[in-house]
Amino acid sequence: MTRVRLRAAVAVGALLAVSACAGIPSSGPVTKVADDGGLGESTVRYSPARPAAGASPQQIVRGYLDAMLAYPASSGTATAFLTPAGAKRWSPSASVRVYSSATISGPTLVAGEDGETTDKTRNPVDVSARLFEDARLDQQGHYTRRASPLVLSYRLERVDSEWRIANPQVGLLISQKYFDDYYRPFNLYNFDRPGRRLVPDPVHLVVGDQLATGLVTNLARGPAVSIADVARTYVPPLDVLRPSVPVSDDGVADVSFSADFSVLSESVQDHLSAQIVWTLRQVRGITSVRLAGDATVLSNNGGTTQDIGSWGGYGPSISRGRAYAISDDHVVQIDDDAVQRLSGAWGSDARGAVAIGVSDDGVAGVLAGRNLVRITNRKGTNARTFAGSRLLTPQWDGDGNVWVVDNQGSGTRVRLVTGNRIRTLTIGGLAGLDVTTFALSPDGSRYAVTARGAAGSSIEVGAVRRDAKDRILGLGGPSEVYTPAPSPRSVSWSSGTELSYLAESQSGRQVYTTAIDGSSTTGGLSRGGVLLPDVGAGALALGSGDAANRYATDARNRLWFLAPGGSWRLLSGIRATGLTYGR
Structure with a gap:
């Protein structure tokens, strides 16, 4: 029988528990071990010290903060700093607050011979913890940037002559x-409303032995508010999930629910399997x-397990994309560093197009003046023309629709071309933005834009809204994405949850x-990126992955190329405009 290693034997209620060192710990054993997950995490494990006898109120609060920095994650030591009533009230799994500095202040008590405060008469006392809060994670691990001061007031009471915290904070x-x-970023996979596409929902969880349990537990909590x-789940609720996801030595993750899977339709079973896998x-x-389930094991191949690479059909297309551009009034296709004219009419005569969108389904070109978009099949025939104003680069989606975005003077408009029909979508707050670039995510579930504003340009992201029959209803309201890089432009999706831009x-x-x-930004000068020469880059195009x-393209319309693991290099002999990425 295969020996099972319980990698996730932590109670469901403590899955998001704890975190680690603000520096080298001053107490408790520190042990270096092998990399636990191959995710680049620290290899330092830390067991914080329990309360010392005779500790002052300030020392108890400092010890409590330190105890929440245990790795592997555990709230056991932290509860030792609380009164019995406080320990019962504390909900460590409710949220996580991330801070970058902490100052503890409290009343001045009488010092004993050892220099520590030993006043036994004052009860209770208040101690303040002044923190700078960088971010907050909700119960599932969704990240929200804060960047603001936080003051917590702790009430300490005597328990058997020792100070303990009576009012722990939430989380x-x-x-x-x-x-x-x-902590590392991961995705919880729910489906879109019609159940056709898996939609990644980014969260941050502690790596290590609890990771599989943490992912499945948070998935079972359902889509975030x-x-x-715009999302739905086929995963049974948390109250019927077994409390851990053990992983055997040969890599089999055992996910069990106390629910009857036999009553589920085959479609629901497939969707449930896809989300978990x-x-x-x-x-x-x-x-x-x-x-x-209670008495049923789901399988997609007649066995008792499902391969971790299965259910690929519910994810984004894996077909290889390529870059396209306009050169000498011809549409050109760019494969690695090879540039050639597109086959068909567009490769012979681009009709003065200034922007293009290209797909297996066809070509959409914005003509000179940016007030007409011409849409054809791949050969350049079966043309349809639609009018607009200040048209942006058209976008094809995976269903053969063309997204046409323009600005009517009163705000942004988004229309959808399906066959010979064009219709205007409801886009909420996006209508009030001065949009300069528009991009659809690889799975078609989200959009991203760059927009001009009084304080400069910004990146905004929102959801694509569909009904149960997969009809596109419109766009959800945009939310600004935090980035420390100023003046973003030419945004593209580099994955389902990451954006690249200039x-x-x-x-x-x-x-x-x-x-x-907004949890991380890479690239630029000192953040792991490959430097682009200072050439006044104007447009960026890239595939996902x-x-x-x-x-x-640069200020002189020259074309630059970066292969994975390489350096940027100039592709000589070509001038290009309207740079884009397609299939």
């Missing part, structure tokens, strides 16, 4: 150092999933990549 407090060391009107494929070492730096315009929740090529 956990962890240092930014711990967050950087032990922010996406509840896609969510767990992010855990290194898992090779397959055993998904069981922004200013001390070495000219560079390529940056930002998570849609780590192995995708990147292209940029």
Whole structure:
């Protein structure tokens, strides 16, 4: 029998528990071990000290903050700093607050011979913790940037002559150092409303033995409130999920529910399986999933397990994309560093087009003056022309629709071309923005724009709204994505939850990549990016995934190319405008 290693034997209620060191711990054993997940996390494990006898109120609060920095994650030591009533009230799994500095202040008590406060008469006392809060995670791990001061007032009471905290805050407090060391971004996979597409929902969880349990538990909590009107789940609720997801030595994750799967339709069983498998494929070492109900094991191949690479049909298209551009009034196709004219009429005569969108389904070109868009099949025939004003680059989606975005003077308008029909979509707050670029996510569930405003340009992201029959209803309201890089422009999706774009730096315009929740930005000068020469880059085009090529045009309409693992280099002999990425 296969020996099972319980990698997730932590109670469901403590899944988001704890975090780690704000620096080198001053107490408790520190042990270096092997990399636990291959996710680049710190290898330092830390067991914080319990309350010392005779500790002052300030020392108790400092010890309490330190105890929440345990790794592997555990709230057991932290509760030792609380009164019995406080420990019962504390809900460490409710949320996580990330801070970068902490100052403890409280009353001055009489000092004993050892220099520590030993006043036994004052009860209770108040101690303040002044923190700078960088971010907050909700119960599922969704990240929200805060960047604001936070003051917590702790009431300490005597318990058997020792000070203990009576009013713990809701959730956990962890240092930014711990967050950087032990938390990593993952996706919870729900479906869109029609149940056709898996939609990634980014969260941040502690890596290590609890990861599989944490992912499935948070998936079972259902879609977040922010996406509840555009997403759905087929996963049974949390109250019927077994409390852990053990992973065997040969990589089988055992996910069990106390629910009767036999009453589910085949379609629902498939959707449930896809959500679980896609969510767990992010855990290194898992090779397959055993998904069981009360008396039923779900399978897609007649066996008792499902391969971790299955259910790919519910994800975004994996077909290889390529860059396109306009050169000498011809549409050209760019494969790696090879440039050739597009076959068909567009490759012979682009009719003065200034922007193009290209797909297996056809070509859409914005003509000179940006007041007409011409849409054809791939050969350049069966033409349809639609009028607009200040038209942006058209976007094809995976269903063969063309998204046409323009500005009527009173605001942004988004229309959808299906066959010979064009209709205007309801877009809510997006209508009030001065949009300069528009991009659809690889799975078609989200959009991203860059927009001009009084304070400069910004990146905004929102949801594509569909009904149960997969009819596109419109666009959800936009939310600004935080990025430290100024003046973003030419935004593209580099994955289902990350955006790449051009922004200013001390070495000219560079390529940056930002998570849609604003939790991280890479690229530029010192953040792991490959520097683009200071050539006044104007447009960026790239595919999704780590192995995708990147292209940029500069102020002289020259074309630059970056292969994975390489450096930017100029493709000589070509001048290009209207740079875009398509299929």
